[in-house]
Amino acid sequence: MNATDVPLRERIRTFADAVRSHLDDLPADxxxxxxxxxxxDLAEQASDGGGVLDLGDPAAYAAELRSAAGLPERGEPARGEPLGIRMRGNLQELAESIRRHKFGAWLLDLFSALRPVWWVLRGLALYFLLHSVFGSSMGSATPDTLLGWMLCAGLVLVSVQWGRGRWLPHSALRPVRVVLSVVAVLALPFLLAAMLLPRVEYVYEGPSEQRGLLLDGKQVGNIFAYDEQGELLDGVQLYTDRGTQLNLFGRGRSIEQEGWWGLGWDGEHPVRVPYQDARGDDVWNVYPLRIGEVDLATDTLREATIEEDAAPFLRAPKRFDPSAPGDPSALPSPPASDPSATPGAPATPEDGGAATPAP
Structure with a gap:
């Protein structure tokens, strides 16, 4: 078949298509x-030559057209595919190259199996970000209201559907998914930190209430009662105005419930030991309390160490006369000094005087 057997118009079209293929790196218009x-031009040349047309090499002709028009030499052909399609193609090529290795194929299969986990984490990360910006509990990783749970569940559902390729009716919305995925990746470390690290909240509750019997804010260690003559009393039962037993360490507190440490023991000094009733129950309102030592190894009382607590002084000052209550003038005058007594050595402590310590 020679050139004259092919219609002239078809020859020109074929030649033009060949030249076009060498110009595909230029803009389409x-x-x-x-x-x-x-x-x-080719149709005009054919008409002038009486239907005879020498077309030559399409590549050389395209190069002449570039040179005549001042266009650059042929480069990489321009692709008409969108950026997203080209990126997916590049990622596909990368995945294929990784799958050529055994470990790479195993790793890609693992990532593929974990995709649903990423979909859920993406939804949680988006909720965490929104809740941190607009919520009341800054840094909270979990919802604390019904509306919060509904919002969290909705974001997780949307994220899962996006991962399945659903709920994106328009291709123009797909870049939104990409942007939100990037934001979720950035928020994910903060989400994991909020979920795994303990959350500390500082709440001011005011001064704590200290239980037990206090004097000027300090725990009373024992109580010693003296009669009107200043004599020390033993086995005195004390009650409040409401009939409650007066317990130094607080109402209802016991060794069985608190242990010695819970009753103010510091691990060094003796502990206060209560008396016991006929049933063997501790009685904490009988004073003065006894003292004893505790075995550190077993946290139990050493029975052999129980003894009476030393009183602050043997006798208390005589401050009133029971025969004339409330009448200061009825108080007896200080006794005359005994010439045989040693000056400056009172038998009982007076007001402001020093007490006689117990042996």
Whole structure:
């Protein structure tokens, strides 16, 4: 078959398509203008030559057109595919190259199996970000209201559907998914930190209430009662105005419940030991309390160490006369000094005087 057997118009079209293939790196509208001009020129040459037309090499002709138009030499062909399609193609090529290795194939299969986990984490990360910006509990990783749970569940559901390729009716919305995925990746470390690290909240509750019998804010260690003559009393039962037993360490507190440490023991000094009733129950309102030592190894009382607590002084000052209550003038005058007594050595402590310590 020679050139004259092919219609002239078909020859020109085929030649123009061949030239077009060598100009595919140029913008499409510019290529169309060049091809339209080329077709018109070739048709005119064929008409002037009586139907005879020598077309030559399409590549050389395309190079001449570039040179005449001042266009750059042929480079990489321009792709008409969108950026997203090209990126997916590049990722597909990368995945294929990784799968050529055994470990790479195993790793890609693992990531593929974990995709649903990422979908859920993406929804949680988006909720965490929104709750941290607009919520009342800053840094909270879990919802604390019904509306919060509904919002969290909705975001997780949308994220899962996006991962399945659903709920994106328009391709124009797909970049939104990409942007939100990037934001979720950035928020994910903070989400994991909020979920795994303990959350500390500082709440001011005011001064704590100290239980037990206090004097000027300090725990009373024991109580010693003296009669009107200043004599020390033993086995005195004390009650409050409401009939409650007066317990130094607080109402209802016991060794069985608190242990010695809970009753103010510091681990060094003796502990206060209560008396016991007929049933063997501790009685904490009988004073003065006894003292004893505790075995540190077993946290139990050493029975052999129980003894009476030393009183602050043997006798208390005589401060009133029971025969004339409330009448200061009825108080007896200080006794005359005994010439045989040693000056400056009172038998009982007076007001402001020093007490006689117990042996």
């Amino acid at each position: 510019e290529v169309e203008d060049i091809i339209d001009g080329l077709t018109a």
